[in-house]
Amino acid sequence: MQTISIISLKGGVAKTTTAVNMAYILAAVHKKKVLVIDNDKQGNASKAFNRYDTEDKNTIARAMLERDLDISEIIKKTNYEGIDIITANMDLLEANLRTVVDTGRQQQTRFKKALAAANSYDFCIIDNAPDINMSIINALVMTNDVIMPIFMDQYSFDGLNILLEQIAQVQEDFNETLNFSGCLVTQYQNNDVNNQNIEKLQARGLPIYAQKIRRTEKKVSESTFAKIPLVEYSVRCGAAQDYKKFVAEYLGYAK
Numbered sequence: 001m002q003t004i005s006i007i008s009l010k011g012g013v014a015k016t017t018t019a020v021n022m023a024y025i026l027a028a029v030h031k032k033k034v035l036v037i038d039n040d041k042q043g044n045a046s047k048a049f050n051r052y053d054t055e056d057k058n059t060i061a062r063a064m065l066e067r068d069l070d071i072s073e074i075i076k077k078t079n080y081e082g083i084d085i086i087t088a089n090m091d092l093l094e095a096n097l098r099t100v101v102d103t104g105r106q107q108q109t110r111f112k113k114a115l116a117a118a119n120s121y122d123f124c125i126i127d128n129a130p131d132i133n134m135s136i137i138n139a140l141v142m143t144n145d146v147i148m149p150i151f152m153d154q155y156s157f158d159g160l161n162i163l164l165e166q167i168a169q170v171q172e173d174f175n176e177t178l179n180f181s182g183c184l185v186t187q188y189q190n191n192d193v194n195n196q197n198i199e200k201l202q203a204r205g206l207p208i209y210a211q212k213i214r215r216t217e218k219k220v221s222e223s224t225f226a227k228i229p230l231v232e233y234s235v236r237c238g239a240a241q242d243y244k245k246f247v248a249e250y251l252g253y254a255k
């Protein structure tokens with residue numbers, strides 16, 4: 001199983017949109033089996049797949065707290081062939097707090113251990129909160145590829161160095177296979193601010209995906225309200241087409 005973490009310390013950069021649509025494209029276009037993990041107490045990825053429930057006790061929080069969890073107890077089917085999900089809600093906040101004070105058992109490797117039995121998937125996509133907390137460290141410990149969505153506004157680089165340091169630290173301490181796969185430019189508009197920021201990013205030597213995701217005002221928010229992945233909601237819209245090309249690029253297929 002190839003595990004991808006969608007991560008950034010900033011909110012609103014299209015982490016969830018990227019995670020949901022990447023999962024959908026991998027399953028629907030490339031016929032892969034995909035497990036989505038919602039690792040954000042806001043539960044936006046769970047909402048996108050219409051599986052959010054504030055009272056649900058079978059969420060990712062259990063993978064933080066229980067030593068011998070049967071992972072199938074928290075995996076839910078979605079409405080889409082080939083996509084299952086582990087959801088999140090506010091229980092993840094308490095699970096994080098409890099894990100930090102529970103030094104009796106290793107704190108950083110809990111997801112990795114709990115997910116070891118979920119081996120029937122080709123890909124696992126983790127949608128992370130804009131934070132560095134124990135559940136995000138847990139996500140990085142089980143991740144192969146980090147994808148960082150970047151929205152090119154004037155604050156796009158906030159927190160970038162701290163995040164890169166954390167990734168390097170997890171790589172050194174727990175996970176040699178952790179790879180910074182690349183930055184994904186989201187909500188792209190062809191203007192000076194966007195293009196100058198992309199040049200700044202390139203100057204830092206960070207890998208950037210060639211395919212950018214265009215800003216597509218109406219369709220993206222409509223798809224969020226409809227609780228349908230954008231690519232299914234409006235296959236012809238710019239962002240949907242860009243996400244398809246981006247996933248092909250990620251998989252290493254020629255365009």
Ligand SMILES: Nc1ncnc2c1ncn2[C@@H]1O[C@H](COP(=O)(O)OP(=O)(O)O)[C@@H](O)[C@H]1O
Pocket residue numbers: 010011012013014015016017018044186187188213214215216217220221224239
């Ligand atoms: N390509 C796009 N074009 C227009 N709006 C977008 C695009 N991608 C995301 N959005 C919108 O931006 C907002 C933040 O996206 P979201 O995926 O929730 O970000 P994050 O998970 O990083 O907080 C949402 O309202 C979403 O609908």
Ligand SMILES: [Mg+2]
Pocket residue numbers: 015016017040044128
């Ligand atoms: Mg989100």
